[in-house]
Amino acid sequence: HRTTRRVNLSPDGDEFYSRCRQILEDVEALEASAVKNRSNVRGTLSIDVPITYGRQVVLPLLLRLQSHHPNLKVDARFSDRISDIVKDGVDAAVRVGPLEDSTLIGRTFDEQVIWTCASDSYLKERGRPETPGDLAQHNCLTFRLPRSGRDRPWQFNDGRSAFSLTPRSNIRLGDGEALVCASEAGMGIIQVPSYMVETAVARGTLVEILQEHRPAPTQIMLVYPSRRHVPPRLHALMELLDEI
Numbered sequence: 001h002r003t004t005r006r007v008n009l010s011p012d013g014d015e016f017y018s019r020c021r022q023i024l025e026d027v028e029a030l031e032a033s034a035v036k037n038r039s040n041v042r043g044t045l046s047i048d049v050p051i052t053y054g055r056q057v058v059l060p061l062l063l064r065l066q067s068h069h070p071n072l073k074v075d076a077r078f079s080d081r082i083s084d085i086v087k088d089g090v091d092a093a094v095r096v097g098p099l100e101d102s103t104l105i106g107r108t109f110d111e112q113v114i115w116t117c118a119s120d121s122y123l124k125e126r127g128r129p130e131t132p133g134d135l136a137q138h139n140c141l142t143f144r145l146p147r148s149g150r151d152r153p154w155q156f157n158d159g160r161s162a163f164s165l166t167p168r169s170n171i172r173l174g175d176g177e178a179l180v181c182a183s184e185a186g187m188g189i190i191q192v193p194s195y196m197v198e199t200a201v202a203r204g205t206l207v208e209i210l211q212e213h214r215p216a217p218t219q220i221m222l223v224y225p226s227r228r229h230v231p232p233r234l235h236a237l238m239e240l241l242d243e244i
Contacts, residue, residue: 004037004107005011012226021123024027026078040069040071040140041064041069041071041072041112041233041236042069042071042072042233043072044072044073044075044230044233045062045072045073045074045075045091045233045234046075046076046077046089046090046091047074047075047076047077047090047091047092047093047094047235047237048076048077048079048083048085048088048090048092048093048094049060049076049077049079049093049098050078050079050080050094050096051078051079051080051175051176052176052177052195052196052233053106053112053195053220054076054078054094054163055078055095056195056196057096057195057244058076059076059108059243061237061240061244062074062076062237064235065236065240068126068236069199069233069236070090072233072236075090077083077090079226080146081105081146081147082095082147085104085223085225086103086225091159091224091231091233092222092223092224092234092237093223093224094220094221094222095220095221095222095223096112096218096220097218098217098219099223100223101223103225104223104224105223105225105226106221106222106223107204107221107222107223107224107238107241107242108219108220108221109220109221109238109242109244110219110220110244111217111218111220112193112194112195112217112218112219112220113194113214113217114155114191114192114193114194114215114218115191115192115193115194115197115201115208115213115214116154116189116191116208116209116210116213116214117183117189117190117191117200117201117206117207117208117209118182118183118189118190118192118206118207118209119186119205119206119207120185120204120205120207121186122139122183122186122187122188122189123207123209125186126138126139128209129189129210130210131210131213132154132156132163132165132210132213135154135165135189135241136167137146138167138188138189139170139171139175139187139188139189140154140167140168140169140170140188140189140190141169141170141171141172141174141179141182141183141187141188141189141190142166142167142169142171142173142193143172143173143174143176143179144172144173144174146174151166151169151172152164153166154166154191155157155191155215156210156213156214156215157213157215157216158213158237159212162216165187165206167189169179170188171187171188176192176193176196176202177196179196180192180196180197180200180206181191183206184200184205184206191207203232205242222237222238222241233238
């Protein structure tokens with residue numbers, strides 16, 4: 001009701017306002033309850049993770065999470081394919097690289113560093129490449145991308161800019177750990193994430209080459225459908241990921 005001096009709600013408007021305020025108060029109470037109950041995390045945490053990174057980095061964290069919260073169940077799906085987390089009904093997924101789907105929320109918690117490596121025996125027999133261009137004279141073992149079936153391009157940096165190339169390959173494999181094994185056997189040069197070869201380099205079965213051309217790190221993030229109504233089980237996982 002409006003006059004020249006004041007505005008008042010009508011009875012219908014007053015009832016509408018009261019009900020809306022009650023709804024907002026209920027939502028705030030539910031959110032406060034969720035935060036309060038994070039110490040009693042329960043339900044099933046479903047997550048999609050890349051195969052090798054999932055085994056080496058994410059799985060130990062999931063085991064710690066479950067040990068901290070005995071009432072929590074974990075359903076981890078290991079795949080190098082990019083799934084539709086909404087359609088597949090998972091709470092979250094671990095993704096490497098920029099977030100392509102603008103409808104998802106991305107939370108960066110780690111980075112992926114790429115190393116180019118070969119065995120010492122291979123380098124003694126074939127020589128050590130000094131530039132990325134020298135790879136044309138070598139056996140290169142490439143990774144077959146699961147979605148396209150094409151070779152994954154190799155990434156480099158010349159000090160001024162980043163660039164990629166797809167080396168000629170005599171062996172193509174669809175598994176990163178298999179690439180590492182083949183390179184350790186002296187079959188050729190590989191380019192893979194550092195977490196796949198750190199142990200091999202430390203024990204001397206592989207040697208990193210072209211260090212001065214190593215590409216910039218790539219972000220690794222946890223992606224999930226919504227910033228609002230994040231379940232306590234996912235909050236608990238985020239807290240562990242922040243420790244990486």
